[in-house]
Amino acid sequence: MTLAPPPIAMLAELTHRCPLACPYCSNPVKLARQDTELNKETWISAFQQAAALGVLQLHLSGGEPASRRDLTELVTAARAAGLYTNLITSGIGLSERRLADLNQAGLDHIQLSLQGTDAAMADEIGGYRGGFERKMQVAAWIADIGFPLTLNTVLHRRNLHQLPRAIEIAQEMSARRIEVATVQFHGWALRNRDALMPTREQAAETTRVVTEARARLRGKLVIDYVPADYHEEFPKRCMGGWGTTGLNIAPDGQVLPCHAAQTIPHLTFDRIQDKPLAEIWHRSDAFNAYRGTDWMAEPCKSCDRKTVDFGGCRCQALALTGDASATDPACSKSPHHASMQAQAADHAAQVNAALTYRIAPGKPVPAQGKR
Amino acid sequence: MEASEIPALPRGVRLHFDKIRDTWVLLAPERAVTLDAVGLAILSEVDGTRPFGEITRTLAERYNAPEDQIAKDSSGFLDALRDRRFLDILP
Ligand code: SF4
Ligand code: SF4
Numbered sequence: 508m509t510l511a512p513p514p515i516a517m518l519a520e521l522t523h524r525c526p527l528a529c530p531y532c533s534n535p536v537k538l539a540r541q542d543t544e545l546n547k548e549t550w551i552s553a554f555q556q557a558a559a560l561g562v563l564q565l566h567l568s569g570g571e572p573a574s575r576r577d578l579t580e581l582v583t584a585a586r587a588a589g590l591y592t593n594l595i596t597s598g599i600g601l602s603e604r605r606l607a608d609l610n611q612a613g614l615d616h617i618q619l620s621l622q623g624t625d626a627a628m629a630d631e632i633g634g635y636r637g638g639f640e641r642k643m644q645v646a647a648w649i650a651d652i653g654f655p656l657t658l659n660t661v662l663h664r665r666n667l668h669q670l671p672r673a674i675e676i677a678q679e680m681s682a683r684r685i686e687v688a689t690v691q692f693h694g695w696a697l698r699n700r701d702a703l704m705p706t707r708e709q710a711a712e713t714t715r716v717v718t719e720a721r722a723r724l725r726g727k728l729v730i731d732y733v734p735a736d737y738h739e740e741f742p743k744r745c746m747g748g749w750g751t752t753g754l755n756i757a758p759d760g761q762v763l764p765c766h767a768a769q770t771i772p773h774l775t776f777d778r779i780q781d782k783p784l785a786e787i788w789h790r791s792d793a794f795n796a797y798r799g800t801d802w803m804a805e806p807c808k809s810c811d812r813k814t815v816d817f818g819g820c821r822c823q824a825l826a827l828t829g830d831a832s833a834t835d836p837a838c839s840k841s842p843h844h845a846s847m848q849a850q851a852a853d854h855a856a857q858v859n860a861a862l863t864y865r866i867a868p869g870k871p872v873p874a875q876g877k878r
Numbered sequence: 879m880e881a882s883e884i885p886a887l888p889r890g891v892r893l894h895f896d897k898i899r900d901t902w903v904l905l906a907p908e909r910a911v912t913l914d915a916v917g918l919a920i921l922s923e924v925d926g927t928r929p930f931g932e933i934t935r936t937l938a939e940r941y942n943a944p945e946d947q948i949a950k951d952s953s954g955f956l957d958a959l960r961d962r963r964f965l966d967i968l969p
Binding site: 515559561563589616654683725731 | 896907
């Protein structure tokens with residue numbers, strides 16, 4: 508058996524704790540409690556093993572990574588291991604002092620999330636009053652220090668109309684890049700499809716705004732765009748292909764091929780505290796389950812795009828068809844595509860649907876919303 | 879890119895030798911660009927002080943190649959990096 512190529516990127520979910528409660532949070536519905544979180548030494552060992560395996564880019568994420576008191580020490584260790592170190596944050600929990608420390612520690616880049624372009628929208632979506640004002644303060648500190656910045660926006664039916672303003676805010680913050688991501692329906696977002704599903708018209712308008720802004724801001728602001736895949740012809744290649752490019756480590760040490768992999772019930776995940784990372788990457792059942800194309804069924808099996816998109820997202824296939832090895836129903840060749848689009852239209856029509864917020868780790872999980 | 883423009887790698891963009899894959903890469907936000915010998919030679923000359931014209935002249939002498947050919951090849955490469963905001967032009 509030939510070995511898979513080494514991974515390029517690793518996402519370290521340092522904690523599931525977060526002051527915000529975004530209804531589309533990609534964390535699993537069953538959140539890892541604080542007392543199960545990896546300690547600092549184990550994270551540092553994970554960073555060193557990742558670098559030795561071939562990882563170049565480390566994303567420190569969560570939850571809110573600033574909720575970890577040892578964040579600065581973790582950044583120092585990541586840089587010492589030779590990793591390009593990126594912090595993905597809502598900004599809440601970062602003080603001017605802490606940012607100065609992160610600067611000292613060698614942090615390479617910051618991705619700041621934006622829940623809305625004004626306090627009314629942002630604080631409602633994040634479920635945290637005062638969050639927007641605080642975030643703007645943090646952005647000013649980030650600019651003062653001169654950290655390279657990407658503004659991360661998650662767009663859905665409620666805030667898609669704010670995209671033009673979000674692009675302006677990115678420029679005002681001197682961000683070099685903005686991620687315009689239409690909400691992906693995993694984790695908590697799956698419970699909020701009625702409240703968040705964009706309409707077809709919104710999806711088309713978003714693409715138009717992005718195309719126009721890309722031309723106008725060429726060389727000034729880079730716009731990376733994740734369209735609403737429910738409305739596309741072909742699915743996205745997820746994680747660059749299962750087990751080819753990246754991996755995630757959950758707060759409790761489970762090593763995952765993608766952040767939603769835990770939703771696939773027949774997969775089991777090795778933990779970083781039990782096995783070497785290289786062994787998990789190359790040999791674990793979870794990483795090998797959907798590597799390459801051998802696992803595919805029709806229509807993917809005989810499709811000429813099978814090494815382009817690798818059949819799309821396994822977790823979405825599972826969530827919508829009940830079979831994780833099915834063709835992603837976002838693909839127009841999937842027998843479930845029409846029913847998925849009809850469902851999407853139905854979700855998008857629920858104009859009065861309330862938000863179901865994510866909860867704090869350890870709190871009882873609310874029952875799945877019905878309508 | 880004009881001969882008088884001074885290219886510079888901004889903060890958060892740096893050269894890195896990838897020991898595992900035995901190649902130089904340019905590390906930038908969300909990207910690792912694998913560099914061939916030509917890309918590495920150009921970027922190694924980018925120091926935020928010398929204009930593009932001087933860089934191409936240095937490379938032309940070192941590799942004994944026509945300067946306009948080098949300018950043409952490296953200009954496209956640097957412009958692509960500039961479009962991704964991986965390269966700044968100093969005022
Ligand atoms: S999506 Fe919102 S709730 Fe989830 S980790 Fe990010 S900021 Fe916190
Ligand atoms: S059939 Fe499968 S491989 Fe072909 S485009 Fe659709 S998802 Fe991709």
